[in-house]
Amino acid sequence: VVRTNTSWPNVSWPTTSCIHGWNYNYSLYYPTITSQLDWVCDNDWRPALSQSLFFVGSLVASPVLGWAADKWGRLPVIVLTNMIGCVAGIASAFCTSFASFTAFRFIVGMTYDTHYMATYILLLEYVSSQYRTIMANVPIMLFLTTAMCAMPWMAMGIANWSTFAVVIHAPQAISFLFLWLIPESARWLLGQGRVKDTIKILKKAAKVNRKPLTPEVIQEFEDGDHRSLRRTHAEHGAHRQ
Numbered sequence: 001v002v003r004t005n006t007s008w009p010n011v012s013w014p015t016t017s018c019i020h021g022w023n024y025n026y027s028l029y030y031p032t033i034t035s036q037l038d039w040v041c042d043n044d045w046r047p048a049l050s051q052s053l054f055f056v057g058s059l060v061a062s063p064v065l066g067w068a069a070d071k072w073g074r075l076p077v078i079v080l081t082n083m084i085g086c087v088a089g090i091a092s093a094f095c096t097s098f099a100s101f102t103a104f105r106f107i108v109g110m111t112y113d114t115h116y117m118a119t120y121i122l123l124l125e126y127v128s129s130q131y132r133t134i135m136a137n138v139p140i141m142l143f144l145t146t147a148m149c150a151m152p153w154m155a156m157g158i159a160n161w162s163t164f165a166v167v168i169h170a171p172q173a174i175s176f177l178f179l180w181l182i183p184e185s186a187r188w189l190l191g192q193g194r195v196k197d198t199i200k201i202l203k204k205a206a207k208v209n210r211k212p213l214t215p216e217v218i219q220e221f222e223d224g225d226h227r228s229l230r231r232t233h234a235e236h237g238a239h240r241q
Contacts, residue, residue: 017042030159033101050102057109065114074122075184077114082175085111089169093162108169115172116140125187126205195221 001009024035033039039046069077085108092104120140127135151168158164183205189198199221206213 030156030161032161033095036161037096037098039098046098046102050098050105053102054105054109054112057106058112061110062113065110065118069114069118069121070188073184073188074118074125075178075182078118078122078182079175079178081111081115081118082172082178085115086169086172086175089172090166093165093169115175116144122182122185125185190221 001007018041022035022038022040024031034047037046065077065081088104088107088111092101092108095101095104120136123136124132154167155161155164158167183201184197186198186201189195189201199218202221203213205211
């Protein structure tokens with residue numbers, strides 16, 4: 001190109017792989033795992049494959065985790081996915097090979113979507129339909145959009161891909177405290193027949209919100225539980241007959 005003063009290489013020219021290594025210009029960008037491990041030229045397919053497998057992990061795990069949230073509750077899945085994402089995300093910051101980095105990114109992808117969608121669903125199940133836009137949709141749009149707008153500036157300020165990975169995944173560790181801070185979905189508990197646990201949570205919510213929870217409301221829940229038990233016993237009796 002230099003000798004012939006052309007604007008672009010001729011496709012007929014023979015090519016060879018780089019045998020002397022690469023030099024990277026960091027005047028505008030900071031080092032990444034791509035430059036650290038030389039995922040360029042003959043290996044430029046690696047970043048794209050790693051990112052694709054991240055989303056494959058989400059595609060594979062989301063239906064399973066959604067089923068788990070219905071089976072064992074919203075709260076355990078919220079905590080589990082955040083903790084796994086935290087550990088795998090931090091571990092990916094210290095990877096020195098394509099295989100290990102891609103494996104951890106795949107695991108992070110498995111928790112992607114579910115770790116916050118389960119929280120979103122839990123919130124929706126506590127808010128009546130007329131307040132869901134304000135109490136559920138607005139907060140998630142506000143915080144999610146703000147965080148995504150802030151992340152590029154955080155990355156530029158930190159200027160180290162490993163540190164940046166630790167910074168964005170470490171906060172997920174606080175999800176372990178959710179087991180004591182966040183109540184399980186009352187709607188899910190009712191669906192599981194756990195009326196006493198539901199009433200206990202509603203009493204606490206009423207106290208925090210300074211709203212009355214009348215004995216009639218509690219009795220209505222208990223009566224519904226008794227009717228459900230009688231129906232279950234009747235079905236079992238008919239089955240035995």
